Amino acid sequence: MDKANRFLMIFGRGREQEKKDRGMRKGGLLDRLDRLSDTSTAYLYLMPTLTLILLTVFVPMLYALFISFSKVAFTQGNMTYDFVGLSNYMQLLSDARFLNVLSNTVFFTVTKVVATLAIAFGISLTIYFGLWGAGFFKRIFLIPWALSNVVNSLMWQWMYSGDYGIFNEVLLKLGFIDEYQMWLVNEHTAMSAVLFADIWKSVPYVALLLLAAMQSIPRELHEASKVDGGGPITAFYHIILPHIKPVIMVLLVIETMWTLRVFDLIWLLTKGGPQDSTMTLNVFAYEQAFRNFDLGYGAAISYCITILTLIFTFFYMKTLKVEN
Amino acid sequence: MNYTATPRRTLRRALKGILVRVISLSLMLYVLFPFLWLVLSSVKLPVELLSRPPVIIPEKLTFKYYANLFENGSFMTAVWNSLIVAGFTTLLSLVLGVFASYVFARLKFPGRKAVFLTILGSQMLPQMALLIPLFILMRMSGLLYTFQGLVLAYITFSLPYVVWMYYSFLQSLPHEIEEASRIDGCTRLQSIFRIMLPLSATGLTATGVFVFIGAWNEFLLASVLTDSGSRTLPSRISEFIGQDRIAYELMFPAGVISCIPVLVLVLYFQKYIVQGLTEGGVK
Numbered sequence: 001m002d003k004a005n006r007f008l009m010i011f012g013r014g015r016e017q018e019k020k021d022r023g024m025r026k027g028g029l030l031d032r033l034d035r036l037s038d039t040s041t042a043y044l045y046l047m048p049t050l051t052l053i054l055l056t057v058f059v060p061m062l063y064a065l066f067i068s069f070s071k072v073a074f075t076q077g078n079m080t081y082d083f084v085g086l087s088n089y090m091q092l093l094s095d096a097r098f099l100n101v102l103s104n105t106v107f108f109t110v111t112k113v114v115a116t117l118a119i120a121f122g123i124s125l126t127i128y129f130g131l132w133g134a135g136f137f138k139r140i141f142l143i144p145w146a147l148s149n150v151v152n153s154l155m156w157q158w159m160y161s162g163d164y165g166i167f168n169e170v171l172l173k174l175g176f177i178d179e180y181q182m183w184l185v186n187e188h189t190a191m192s193a194v195l196f197a198d199i200w201k202s203v204p205y206v207a208l209l210l211l212a213a214m215q216s217i218p219r220e221l222h223e224a225s226k227v228d229g230g231g232p233i234t235a236f237y238h239i240i241l242p243h244i245k246p247v248i249m250v251l252l253v254i255e256t257m258w259t260l261r262v263f264d265l266i267w268l269l270t271k272g273g274p275q276d277s278t279m280t281l282n283v284f285a286y287e288q289a290f291r292n293f294d295l296g297y298g299a300a301i302s303y304c305i306t307i308l309t310l311i312f313t314f315f316y317m318k319t320l321k322v323e324n
Numbered sequence: 325m326n327y328t329a330t331p332r333r334t335l336r337r338a339l340k341g342i343l344v345r346v347i348s349l350s351l352m353l354y355v356l357f358p359f360l361w362l363v364l365s366s367v368k369l370p371v372e373l374l375s376r377p378p379v380i381i382p383e384k385l386t387f388k389y390y391a392n393l394f395e396n397g398s399f400m401t402a403v404w405n406s407l408i409v410a411g412f413t414t415l416l417s418l419v420l421g422v423f424a425s426y427v428f429a430r431l432k433f434p435g436r437k438a439v440f441l442t443i444l445g446s447q448m449l450p451q452m453a454l455l456i457p458l459f460i461l462m463r464m465s466g467l468l469y470t471f472q473g474l475v476l477a478y479i480t481f482s483l484p485y486v487v488w489m490y491y492s493f494l495q496s497l498p499h500e501i502e503e504a505s506r507i508d509g510c511t512r513l514q515s516i517f518r519i520m521l522p523l524s525a526t527g528l529t530a531t532g533v534f535v536f537i538g539a540w541n542e543f544l545l546a547s548v549l550t551d552s553g554s555r556t557l558p559s560r561i562s563e564f565i566g567q568d569r570i571a572y573e574l575m576f577p578a579g580v581i582s583c584i585p586v587l588v589l590v591l592y593f594q595k596y597i598v599q600g601l602t603e604g605g606v607k
Contacts, residue, residue: 033513034511034512039433042436043433045426046439048423049420049423052420053443053484056454056458056476056477057454057480060457060458060461061453061457063457064454064456079464123351126348131344131347132344132345132348133349137351137352138594139591139594141355142594142597142598143355144358147359148582149543149558150541150562150579150582151362151561152358155358158361158362159358163376164374164376165378166361166378169376169378172377208601257448261452268562286452286544289455289459295459299457303453305452306453317441
């Protein structure tokens with residue numbers, strides 16, 4: 001190597017090194033940020049998210065607790081608070097409607113979760129064991145999940161219509177009813193009608209997760225069972241069921257949590273009526289807070305929902321931990 | 325070869341084939357019928373729409389009411405509002421969520437688990453419990469009935485969701501390429517923007533699609549936090565139901581229009597949506 005070249009190399013490297021040193025010493029903001037430790041970087045990057053969640057979730061939740069201890073009144077566009085202690089909660093406990101609302105909520109939740117899982121199970125099994133037109137089915141399968149609750153309620157209200165509903169026509173043709181029924185206005189049928197619509201929407205998601213669990217079963221297990229002379233029923237009980245049990249557990253908890261917060265569909269289809277027959281805690285809270293403008297009472301009711309949800313969240317976390 | 329058994333076997337196979345087809349068709353009908361019926365109803369003239377017994381296949385299709393909606397000022401405002409609100413919700417929660425997910429997927433630091441659970445847990449709180457204080461706080465701060473207010477309320481739910489979903493996508497991505505880029509002199513931000521984001525583009529898109537659909541469809545918060553000027557599509561459509569005369573012929577096309585962006589997204593991104601739904605245990 002000749003002298004000149006060596007000189008250039010050293011000179012070049014020196015320049016580069018010098019630049020780097022200068023960058024390290026003075027550096028722009030970006031350089032300085034880049035030298036932060038992992039912990040500082042983590043909290044720096046998390047700051048906007050945490051601030052937002054603090055401001056829009058935790059502060060409001062605390063504030064809701066305060067509201068639930070007050071009577072809020074609107075006078076000439078101004079809001080006034082009266083601290084009333086536990087009286088909103090007392091009012092709830094002594095409310096003649098409360099017990100009914102609570103039992104509706106429990107009924108709605110249990111029925112919906114069980115029925116959704118059962119139907120979804122049937123669908124995922126059908127897909128798993130070979131479905132005619134599977135490609136097409138997989139394309140349309142998520143439609144109920146994707147539609148908004150407003151559109152969902154629009155569709156079902158129309159199908160249930162006591163005047164022009166296709167649902168009535170089909171049942172009439174099949175001989176189940178003698179004349180058109182007002183499904184959503186009859187207090188004996190409204191609950192089932194709403195449930196049916198809500199289940200329809202929830203099934204695809206649950207079926208999808210069940211199917212994913214089934215498809216993760218190793219093929220060898222099935223082959224081994226066939227070699228041992230087991231039929232489809234043996235395969236179902238001894239291979240599929242044990243394998244997807246963890247997913248079923250998780251789904252039970254998730255679905256329960258989600259069903260506890262169902263509001264849109266019930267509100268849009270029946271507003272909780274007729275005669276409170278479809279009134280659940282969520283609808284009740286909304287009605288009290290935004291129809292009767294008793295925000296304190298509404299907050300107290302929604303705190304009850306929160307506590308119920310937290311209990312289930314706790315179970316959820318625990319189930320997840322067990323499964324992992 | 326057993327000749328006597330062949331016809332019986334053929335028959336059994338044929339029966340099985342028919343049974344499979346019947347079950348499959350009824351499943352498809354169950355999943356598809358309500359929506360098909362809505363679409364059919366949206367192109368019927370009132371004569372056939374309001375008939376008893378219902379007319380299944382209309383003799384004459386009409387797109388008159390779709391056209392009416394496009395000329396309806398308040399409806400088009402609602403479409404526009406929905407686009408703005410859903411768009412900004414998606415954009416903001418992705419921008420913030422990318423950094424948060426990066427932190428959880430790539431960095432080790434004290435308090436990691438606690439912070440992660442706090443962010444995820446905040447999504448599990450029922451919306452109803454948040455709505456009442458949000459309504460009052462927004463009323464006091466002047467955010468009530470504004471896009472900013474609604475977007476803020478949506479971010480509450482979409483941001484934890486983005487963190488969770490994008491985080492699980494990032495975890496399935498190898499660290500090595502990023503680490504190599506760091507050794508080669510990329511800054512942390514460069515390795516995020518030049519390496520991690522392009523590599524996880526599909527995950528990011530899927531997450532964005534989820535957030536957009538959620539915000540586009542949302543009704544509860546919108547029904548309280550918007551007024552006639554800032555109504556989004558779902559709350560505008562729900563008003564059709566409450567009008568003195570139920571405007572069926574407008575309601576159904578409006579419903580169909582509100583589904584179009586969502587259905588396009590779902591059909592186009594099907595693969596990633598399925599992946600997102602099965603990976604994250606969150607709806």
